[in-house]
Each structure stands twice: as structure tokens, then as C-alpha cells.
Amino acid sequence: MHYYLKIATAFVTLGIALCAQADAPLKVGISGEPYPPFTYKAASGDWTGFEVELAHALCAAIERECEIVPTGWSGIILSLQAGRIDMIMNSMSITEKRQKVIDFTRPYYFTPGSYVAASDLALGIPNGLDGLVMGVQAATTNATYARRELRDSGVEIRIYNQAEQVNNDLLSGRLDVILADEIAMVQFLDRDEAEGFEIKATAPRHDAYGEGIGIGLRQDEDALRAPLNEAINAVITDGTCASLSEQYLGTDVCVYD
Numbered sequence: 581m582h583y584y585l586k587i588a589t590a591f592v593t594l595g596i597a598l599c600a601q602a603d604a605p606l607k608v609g610i611s612g613e614p615y616p617p618f619t620y621k622a623a624s625g626d627w628t629g630f631e632v633e634l635a636h637a638l639c640a641a642i643e644r645e646c647e648i649v650p651t652g653w654s655g656i657i658l659s660l661q662a663g664r665i666d667m668i669m670n671s672m673s674i675t676e677k678r679q680k681v682i683d684f685t686r687p688y689y690f691t692p693g694s695y696v697a698a699s700d701l702a703l704g705i706p707n708g709l710d711g712l713v714m715g716v717q718a719a720t721t722n723a724t725y726a727r728r729e730l731r732d733s734g735v736e737i738r739i740y741n742q743a744e745q746v747n748n749d750l751l752s753g754r755l756d757v758i759l760a761d762e763i764a765m766v767q768f769l770d771r772d773e774a775e776g777f778e779i780k781a782t783a784p785r786h787d788a789y790g791e792g793i794g795i796g797l798r799q800d801e802d803a804l805r806a807p808l809n810e811a812i813n814a815v816i817t818d819g820t821c822a823s824l825s826e827q828y829l830g831t832d833v834c835v836y837d
Contacts, residue, residue: 606647607665607666609666609796610631614744615743617767618763630824630828634821637821638795649665656668660796668797673790673791678790681799683805686812688821690792692783694780697758697777697778705780709734709757714756715738715759717741729788
């Protein structure tokens with residue numbers, strides 16, 4: 581009798597634990613380094629931005645509470661795999677390489693990469709890069725594209741851990757040109773200190789840029805991926821995604837198909 585009582589108690593305990601886990605907030609991983617206008621800290625100290633607010637809308641759609649968990653961009657996939665976060669929502673492109681280690685939802689937005697340099701710099705893409713110094717952020721699709729397609733252009737490619745480091749080195753003259761997300765660059769060029777810089781060209785569609793931006797999940801987590809896909813469809817259909825995109829980005833970048 582004691583044996584069966586222990587078994588029954590174990591199942592009750594397991595059931596309570598699973599229920600608690602189901603009710604626990606979803607830990608949404610974003611880069612600890614601000615990436616405006618997608619993720620950044622407001623004056624209140626709270627995280628906000630297009631993807632933060634969209635994450636809250638998605639969690640509301642699946643009736644789950646969200647907890648924003650900043651972590652280092654370079655280790656964000658490892659944090660997901662280790663269970664420290666439940667999903668990555670930080671402008672992560674769906675690429676073949678990443679799909680070997682994590683799963684993704686359907687894409688929710690897409691923007692191309694853009695080259696930014698001083699307005700008075702004559703810049704040909706890609707043949708006019710010879711002798712110049714270009715900065716890109718590590719572990720991004722822009723870095724992958726630069727390594728694959730620009731190594732023979734004569735440009736010196738410098739890799740940075742944080743996007744803001746790239747921006748600052750462009751402003752200070754340590755870089756001639758940068759390659760980064762176009763929407764982020766539009767916001768960057770709105771800064772007073774960025775006067776005199778402009779978008780020179782847009783990177784072409786390429787395998788390095790993947791299928792668009794999706795939510796990164798641990799492999800085989802269909803119980804979370806399926807409702808998130810439905811939620812993405814819902815916030816795009818009802819206009820929530822477009823509204824947040826216009827608010828934070830000044831344009832609609834949501835993926836409708």
C-alpha cells in the first residue's frame with residue numbers, strides 16, 4: 581500500500597509542477613545591449629520597442645504572461661538551449677545555419693541590410709569598397725553576408741560585439757562604412773550626431789539573410805510554436821503588428837504571407 585501511495589503522490593507532485601510550469605511567465609530573451617527601435621530602455625527603465633511590445637501582444641493572444649529577460653546577444657542561443665529563456669524575440673533572422681540548432685516560428689517581419697557612410701563619400705557597391713574599412717555586428721546576417729560576398733572586394737571587415745559600437749566608430753571616423761539592418765539605420769540617421777551620413781545602398785536578397793525574422797524556440801517545442809504561429813497570424817490580421825511597426829519604425833515591415 582505504501583508503494584502505491586508513493587506512486588500516486590509522485591504523479592500528483594508531477595502534475596502540480598507541470599501546471600505551475602504552464603502558468604509561469606514566458607521568458608522572452610532579448611539582447612542586453614539596446615537595439616533601438618526594436619528593443620531599448622525607456623526613461624522609466626523598462627524595456628520597450630517594436631519587438632518588446634509585439635512580444636507582449638503575442639503573449640496576450642496566447643493568454644500567457646511575458647517576462648523580458650535581457651542577455652548577451654552572442655550567447656542568446658545558448659541561453660535558450662539551457663532553458664534560461666523560453667523564446668528569442670530580437671530581430672533574429674531565420675537561416676539554415678540557425679535552424680540546425682533551434683526552431684523558429686513563421687517570420688513576423690523582414691527588412692534588408694543597408695550600407696551607411698558619410699554623404700560626401702563616393703561609394704560603389706560592391707566594387708567601390710576597395711581600401712575602405714567596414715564595420716558589422718557579430719553573429720548577424722549582415723556579418724554572414726559580408727564574409728561570404730565582400731571578402732574579395734578589397735574592403736577591411738571589422739566585427740563588433742554590439743551594434744552601438746559599430747555606429748559610434750562610424751561617427752568617430754574609425755570606419756568608412758557600416759552594413760546593418762535598414763530600419764535600425766533609418767533610426768540611427770535621425771540622430772543629430774548622424775547628420776552628414778546617409779544610406780548608400782541596400783544589400784541584395786541573399787541566402788545569408790534567410791526568410792525573415794522569426795521567434796527562436798528550442799527544437800521540437802511544437803506546444804509553444806503552434807500557438808505562437810497562430811498569435812503572429814492574429815496580430816498581423818488585426819493590424820496590431822502594423823500599428824506597432826508604424827509607431828516605432830515609421831513603416832510597416834510585417835510579413836503578411
